[in-house]
Amino acid sequence: MIDNLKSYSVFAEYYQSLINHRDHAGPIARLLKELLLPSHRKLLDAACGQGNRSYFEILPGMSIFASDGSEQMLERLKADKALFSKYEQVAENQWEDLPGFFLKWGKFDAIFFLGNSISHASDLDDIENTFYSCIEGLEGAGRLIIDMRRWHMDDMRGHLIEPGRVEGKRRLLLQETSNGSQVSIFDFCSYDSGRQIIDYFIEKDGEPIASVGFSYLMVSPSVVASMLRKAGFRVVFEGSPDYYPYYVLSGEK
Ligand SMILES: C[S@@+](CC[C@H](N)C(=O)[O-])C[C@H]1O[C@@H](n2cnc3c(N)ncnc32)[C@H](O)[C@@H]1O
Secondary structure, eight states, X not given: OOOHHHHHHHXXXXXXXXXXXXXXXXXXXXXXXXHOOTTOOEEEETTOTTOOTHHXXXXXXXXXXXXXXXXXXXXXXXXXXXXXXXXXXXXXXXXXXXXXXXXXHOOEEEEEEOSSOGGGSSSHHHHHHHHHXXXXXXXXXXXXXXXXXXXXXXTTTTEEEOTTOOOSSOEEEEEEEETTEEEEEEEEEEEETTEEEEEEEEEETTEEEEXXXXXXXXXXXXXXXXXXXXXXXXXXXXXXXXXXXXXXXXXXX
């Protein structure tokens, strides 16, 4: 079983390079702007990773708390002092420990897990428990917002897949030069027992220096929507906005 947080501890160093080759942060902030109401002021990014500068440009005046289960991802956010100082709080916290987080910091108007994060859950119970924790951590009429890849049912194979993603083949994603060395990142996609597995291979000047694997639980949106309802949410948004790379669901308490 892949330990995603352990993988992030290694991959944190390369994460920005990977997301920098497309606008990742801007669409996330825009999504929040479109899904939140003016009354939603105290926000929790519960899978903040290395932070998102666009929040403070697109959502001025909000009180934004950030948490993540990876110390190494957070270290990079904290190292950017200008960005770090904009957050109300930045704390290391795993999703299973959200109840304790809410005891400490109070309730929120919105909680979100974006940039393809919730799929890192180990199983459906893990997602369901997270939803139950979130409904307790939200104020009345508060919103939970999550996204996931646009999984598609492949009838021939009888399971979900990510359309357009090359499978079973090592693919060069990017190459960049830093401090006189050339760093290359490759990926390799496979599917196993309802999960998409993405392995990343990192090379420096042609020599392998690291490899990590991530797992993404593939769940159809209708199943996630019914889990939201079971936890007590009213589903207020479902779909893929044209500017956004993932499928989005939002529930209101
Ligand atoms: C794909 S990254 C997205 C980060 C950020 N939202 C972004 O869009 O750049 C997923 C994040 O979820 C965090 N994460 C994964 N599993 C977690 C867990 N069980 N508890 C807390 N954070 C977790 C990882 O550490 C990682 O920072």
